[in-house]
Amino acid sequence: MQVVVCIKQILDPEMPRSAFKIDSEKKRVVPPQGIPPVISPFDENALEAALRIKDEHKAKVIALSMGNRLSRPLLTKALAAGADELILLEDTVFEYLDSFASASVLAAAIRKIGVADIVFTGRQAADWDSGITGCAIAEELGLPCVTIARKVEVNRGQMRIERVIADGFEIVQAPLPCVITVDSDLGGLRHVTLQDLSSARKKPLQVWKAGDLNMSPPPPRCELLDLYVPKRETVCEVINGKTPEEAAARLADRLREEGFL
C-alpha cells in the first residue's frame, strides 16, 4: 500500500503578534526573521494518520510538499517521524498559489508518483484556513474525498473513517483509493528524537520542478483584494462593587447593556 501525505510549510501561527508584518502593497505576509516556519499543524495530524496506517499495515508513506525555497530541516521532520520518502515540489512558479492551483500541482505530482492508495491532507492550512486543497485534489484525481477525519482505519480494502461533525462524529466508509482530510482530533504528530532526525538524513529526498511535472500551475481562481491586520481596539472599564456579589451583579448589568448577554 502506498500513502501520500501533503504537508505545507507555513509561517508559525503562534509567532508573537509584534512579529506579524504585512507588506500591504504586495499583499503578502512578510516572513519574520527569527521565527522558523512550521508544518501546518493539521498537516502534522494528517502525517500522523498516515503513520498510523503504516504502523498497522505495510504501507509506504510518501510526504509531499510544495512551494518555493522550502526548508529542508523543517520538512525532513516528516522523514524523521516515519515517512519513507519526501518529495519537494519546489519552483518559483509554485510560490503564492491559490488553493485550486495548489491542488492541481499536488495532483500532478501524485499522478507522477503513480500509485496512491490514500492521499492525506490537513483539514485546512493554518495560514489561510481555506480548507479547499484536499477536496480539490480529490476532484482533480477523480477520487472520493472524506473531510475532517478524527480516526482512520483500513479494513479489508476499505477505509473506515470517523468524521468530526458539529455535535459529535459520524462513521464513513470509503473505497480505496481516496482522499482524506484530517482534523486535530486525530492527535498530534509523534515525538521525534535526535536519532530519528539523523536517520532521516539517509532517506530519499527528491526535488521536482514544474518541468518535472510537465505542467505549469493554472491561473488563480481567487483574487486577493486586500490584506491587512485588523485594528484591535480595547477599552477597559473596571466594574467595582462593595462585595464580590455586588460587583458581579453590576458586571452582568453592564454586559446586558452592551448586548453581550
Place this chain on the structure above:
Amino acid sequence: MILELKDYVGDMKRCARCSLCKWPPLAQMKSWRFSNNCPSIARYNFHSYSGGGRMALGLALAEGRLDEITDELLNIVYRCTACGACDSSCKYNAELEVLWPIYSTRAHLVGMGYLLPEHSMIIESLRKEDNTMMQPKADRGKWAEGLDVKDLSKGEKAEVVYHAGCLYCYDPELSAIARDTVTLLKEAGVDVGIRGSQETCCGSIAFQLGFQGEFIKFAESNIDDWNAAGVTEVITSCACGFGIMKSVYPLLGKEMKFKVLHITQYLDELIKQGKLKLSRSLSMRVTYHDPCNLGRKSETYVPWKGEEKKVLGQFILREPEKIVHRGWNGIYEPPRNIIRSVPGIHLVEMERIMEYSWCCGAGSGVKQTMNDLALWTASERIEEAKSVGSEAIITACPWCERNFKDAITEAGDNLMVYDIVELVRQAL
C-alpha cells in the same frame, strides 16, 4: 523585531577583513600561545569561521548572493559560542557591529526554516517545558525543596527575586550553588523569594540561536511576571541570564520596574557593607574566568537607527552618532573584589581577561549541541589557567562551571573549578 539582518548591511559592507576579530585587541596580546580570541576560528581555521567570515556570509545572505544553504553554512553560523570576542576586538578600531550581525544571520536562517535539528529540540523543550534542558516543567522548583524561602509563584511577596536559571534548576551537581546563593542572601538579611516551578527560561539561548520569536515570548512573560510580583530587584547567578536581561530585555520596549543584578554585584555590595564577613582563610592560588555574558556581553545594547550621510565627499557619517560599546563596562570588578576579600587567597590574572576574555565554550547552545567544540574551548582556557600557576579557576556562571568541570574530567586534570558563590560559602 530586534534581529533583522538588513539592519547590519552597512556594518557588514564595511568589514575591512583585517582579521582583528581573530585576535585579542592587538596591544593586549601577551603571548603566541594564547593569542587567539575566537574559539571558532581557532578550532576550525577557515576564515569563514571568524567574525569577519561570518559578516561576509551574512552580507551574502542579505544581498541574496548565497542561494544554497549547505550544512557547512549552518556549521559556520552555529559552530560559534557567540561569545562576542570578535566584536570587542573589532570595535576599538572599526566601530562595527560584529556580534549582532551573527545573531541576525541566525535569525534570518531560522526565518527561512534553516535550523539545526539539535536546536529545534532545544526550542521544542522551551516551548513545551519552559526550559532548555529537555526536562519536565514540573521539576523546575525541585532544587529549592526543603529550602526555607518565599515562593512568589504561590503569592508570597519579597523585595528581591532570585532567578536560578535552567542549568541551576536542573543540574543536580550545580543546584547546590543555587541553594547556597539563597542561603547566603538570607543570611545577609535580604528579603529574597523564588518563583519555584513557575520560573521560566530567560530565553537567552533562543535569542542567541536566532529564535527571536521564542525569545520575545519568554522575555516578555518574565518581565510581566516580575513586574506583577512587585520585586525591586532580580538577582541571578547565571551569567547568561544576566547578560540577556541586561543587554537585550530593554530593547523590547517594555517597562522594567526592577533592577537586574548579578549575584557577584550583590555579594560585592554585601561584603562591602559588612553584611557578609569572609573570615575563613582559603590558601589557594586562583584565577578568575570572566564569563562572556557577565563581561563584554552585559552592556545594554543600543541599536543604531539613523541615517548614513555622506560628508567630505565619501565619508559615511552616521547621524545620530552611533553609540559604540566595546565591552569595557562589563561586570569585571565585583567578582574580583569578592575573590580578593577572601582571606589567604591569591588571585592571578590570565592573559585574556575582561572584554577580551577567552570564552569557556559553552555559550549559545554549543554545550548542548556541539559538546566537542565546547570541551576543546574549555581545555584551552584550562591550559591558560594552569600557565599562570593557578590551582583553581573561579567563575560566575553555571555554564562555564559545568563546561570546565566536564573538560577537566575528560582530560583527567586536577585543576579545581569553583563558582564564586561556593568560594564565598567556604570562606564564611
Place this chain on the structure above:
Amino acid sequence: MMNPVREYRKCEIADKRQLEDIVGADNVIDDPTVLEEHTHDMSFTAGRPPVLVVRPKQAQQVQEIVKWANRTLMPLIPVSSGPPHFKGDTVPALGGLIIDLSGMKNILRIDRRNRVAMIEPGVTFGALRPEIEKHHMRLMLPLAPRVTKSIVGSYLEREPILVPKYHWDMSDPLCCTEVIFGTGDMFRTGAAAGPGTLEEQWESGQAQKNPLGPGPSDLFRVVQGAQGTLGIVTWATIRLELLPSVQKLFMVGCERVDEIIDFVYRLQRLKLGDECLILDRLNLASILEQDAQSMEELRSALPPYILILVIAGYDRFPEERVDYQTKDIVEIAERYGVHPVTALPGVDSRKLLQALSEPSAEPYWKLRYKGNSADIFFLTTLDRCPQFVETMGRVAGETDFPTTSIGTYIQPIQQGRSCHVEFDLAFDPNNVMEAARTKRTFEQASRVLMQEGAFFSRPYGMWSAMISSQYAENVIALRKVKRIFDPNNVMNPGKLYF
C-alpha cells in the same frame, strides 16, 4: 635539462678583427706575455691562457662583445680589478676572452644629499676614496683592500665591510647596477630600471639608491656572487656614509676569541661603535707592519686576539657622540668583564685607524709575511667562531701547517646577525713543499669546516665543487638561473657550478 657545455675555442683572425671593430685595435691585446699573466693568479687555480684580452671603454662595447660571444660561442672572463688576484675566479678555465674593465673608471656621480655614488667597474678603492672625501663622505671598505681592487668587483663579491651597523642586508653597500647579461641584453636593476632615463630620474629626485626591483625581481642579487658567470656590470651605485670628523679607537686583547664574543654581540645589538672586527695578532701585525721582521716583533708583543672598535663622531656634536658612546661602551665592557683600551704596546693607534680607512699600502698586507696567502673564508654566527678557530688549529696540526702562519679575521656583518670568518694561511709560494702543504691544509680545513657548518657563501675554486653535492636543490635552481641569463654559457664557463 642540461646547460650547454663550452669548450676551448681558438681565436681566428676574423674574431680579432670583429673585436677590433668593437673596441678599437689598441684595446685588443694578443701579446703572449699579457695573455700568460692571466693563466694563473695567487690561488691554486689552474687555467688555460686566454686567446685575447679586450679592453672595452663603454657599456655599449661590452654589450657588443657579449652579443658577439653569443654568436661565436667564445667564453668571456670579466676582470675589473688589477692584479694580484687571489680567488681564481678570473683565471680562464677554457681560455676565451678576458674582458678587462679596468679602463672603465669613470666616477659618474657623487651625490652628497643622498649619500650615493655611481661608478664604473674600473674605479678602485684607491681612486674613489679621495673623491668621496672631498664631499665629506666615506666609502665602506673591506679590510685594507689592495689599492687596485675594483669597488664594484668587491661589492659584487659580497666582501664584508668593516662597519657592521651599516651592513643591513648581505648585498650592502651595493645599490643599483647596469648589467649586460650573458644574453647580451642590457638591464638596470633597482630603482635605476626606470621609468625614465637616469637624467629624468635625477630630475624627479631619484638617486638610484634603492637596490630592490624592478618589480618582483632583484636581479642584482643574482649577478652579485656570480663570479662573472651571469653578466657584466658596467656601472653601479653604492651607499656612502658620512666622513667621521673624530674617531676613537678601542682595542680589547684576549687569549681566546670566546672571551669577547658576548661583548661584540652586545655592541652590535645596541648599534654602538662603528668599525668592529676581531684580528689575531698575525693579521694585525701584517696590516700595521711592512716586513716579516717587524711583524714578528709586533706580534710577540700582542695578545693572541684583538677586538678593534672605532667610535666615530660626524658633523653634529662629534665629540659628544664619541663621549656618550665611550661611556656606554665602558659600562657594558665592565658588565662583560672585558677591558677596552685605547692603546696596546707596539700598536700605533693612528696608524691602525688609518689602515682601517684606506686601501692597503703596497705590498698588499696578505703578501707581506711569506709572499702569499691562501684564504679560507666563510660565514657563520659569532657564537660559533671559537669552535671554528679551534677546528682550523686542529686541522693545521694534522697537516703540519704552522699555526703561527695562520692569520685570523672575524668580521661581524648583517648588523651582528652573522660574521665573516677568515683564516689566512701564509706561505712562501716559491717553496714547493710549503705550497703543497698549504694546499693540502687549505683543502682539508675547508672540508672539515664545511662539515662542521661553516657556510661557504662565496664558493671560489674547489669550494664550488664541494658545495655542489651538498646544495643539490640550489645548484639545480642556479642552473636554471644560468639558462635564463646566459643560455649559451659564454660567461666565465667552468666557474661556480656552471
Place this chain on the structure above:
Amino acid sequence: MALRGDIYRLFESVVGPENISDDPAVLRSYMYQPFGAKEGVWADISPAAVIMPSSTEEVVAIAKICNRYGIVFKAMSTGWGMHNLPGVEGAVSLDLRRMNRILEIDEKNMYAVVEPHVICMQLQVEAMKKGLNCHIIGAGSNTSVLASATSVVGYGPDGLSMGFSGRNLLGVEWVLPTGDVLKLGSLGADSGWFCGDGPGPSLRGIMRGWEGAWGGLGVFTKGAVKLFHWNGPTELEMKRTPPNYVLKEPLRFFKVSLFSFSTIEKLAEAALKLGEAEIGYFISRLSPSFVGLQLASGANYVATWNTGMLQQMLKYAFLFVIFANSEREFEYQQKLLAQILEETDGQTSPISETKEMQEQTSTAVIKVDAVVRSCFRTTGGFNTSFGSMDTVDLAMNQIKAGTELKDKYINKGVIMDDGGDNSATLAFDQGHLAYTEMLIMYDHHDRDSAEGACQYLAESNQACLDKKLGPPIFQISQIGKGKHGAFGPACFNYDSWLRKIKGEFDPNNTSDPTAYASPE
C-alpha cells in the same frame, strides 16, 4: 569551476577532510575583500577549493598534485586584500593559517624563524620577552611577518631603525611552484638560518624583488627575519583609553613628537638630516586626516576637520620617535634633534604634547595596532597609490604629484576629502632609503566612488610613468591582469625576465601567475 572529485580527494588525503573545503559558503567568505578598485566586495573569481596545509611536506604534496593535474594554486597567509585570491578560474587557495608557529627566536643572533601565519604582534610579544623587537609593516601588526618579508613590499615607519622587510630576510624555505623545496643561503648548508644569500648568486634575486611575487612563484613555508634590540620592558602593560588601549607606563628614553614645517622642502630637509644623524626609532609622515581619525569618533572627526584646525597644524608634519638605549644616548639624540629642527624651522605641534597624544602615539608606533581606524573606518574602501622607494626627494615629488591628482578626484566628490595630501611613511634604513604612499578612501559600494577610485589609481600609475616617479606599489591595484605589462616596457622589459624566470621555475604555470607573470 568545481574541482574534479578525484582531485579533491587527492588533496583531502594530504590535509585531511577537516582542512579542505569547496563548500559554497566557505568559498563565499574567502571572496569577500574590501579593497579592490571596483564596486562591491566580492571577487569575481572563486577559488575551486580552499586547502589548509599544516606543514612544508603538505604544501609540497599539494604543489605536486597541482602540477600533475594542471591545477593552479595560490597561497595566502592572513589573506588581507584582493591579491590573496586566485586570479584564474578553477584554482585552489592555500590558506596557510595552520602554519603559524614561531620556530625559533635566536636571541644572540637576533633573528626569528617563523611560519607564514605568524603575525607581527605574535612575534613582537614573544621577541620582547627576550629583549628584542621586530619590524612591523605600516599595514599593521595583524599582518604576516613572513608575507611581507618574502612576498609583498614590506615597509613600515619603524624601518628608520628596523629596516625593510624584504631586506631583513635571512634563511628561507621555499616550496617552488613545481613542489621542489629550496632552502636559501646558510639554511641549505645546514649551517643555520643566519644568511639567505649564496652560495654564489643569491636566489633571493628571483624571489621577491622590491614588491614581491605576490604568491606567483610558489610558497614560502619558513623564513628567518632579523630582530632588533628592544630596550623596553619584557611585557607592555596597557590601559584602556577610548578608543584604544594605550601604554600604562611611559617607556624610558622614549619620546614621540609631531613636528610640522612651513614647507614640504623643509620637511624633506629635516627627514634627510635626521636620517643621516642616525637617530630615531620611527619616522612617518602623518597627514592631518590620519591623525584626526586616530583620535576621534566619526562625528567628532568631521566637526574637527571642518574647523580647519587639523589641516593648519599638520600640513607638513611628521611623527618622530626617539627610543634610546641609555640616558646618555637619549640626551644626545634629543640634542641632535633640536639642532636639526632649528635648522629646518621645525615646530613641535602642540597636540603632540598632550598626554593623550603621547600615550596614543607611543602605543601606535610600537604596536601598529590602529591602522584600520584611519584607513577603512570612514568609507569602508581603501587603497593606496604611488609608493616607489628611493630617496626622500622622490617621496616628496610623489606627494606633490599625488596631491594634485587627488585634488581632482576630491573635487569630483568620488573619493573622501582627506585634504589631498594623505601620505604616510618616510625615510628608513637610517635615512638611506625613503618611501611614501598616497592613501585614498572611497566607498566601494558606491558605483561612482568605486569607479572614481579605480580611475584615480590608473591615473596615478600613469603619473608615475609620465613623471618618472618609479613603479608604484600596487600596479593597477591588486587584481590587475598583466600587472607588469604597463611598467615593463618602461623599465628595461623586466616583465620579459619574469616570464623567463617563470618558465624555468614554473613550467606548468601552476603557481597563480596573475600578479606575477606567465611563462614566456
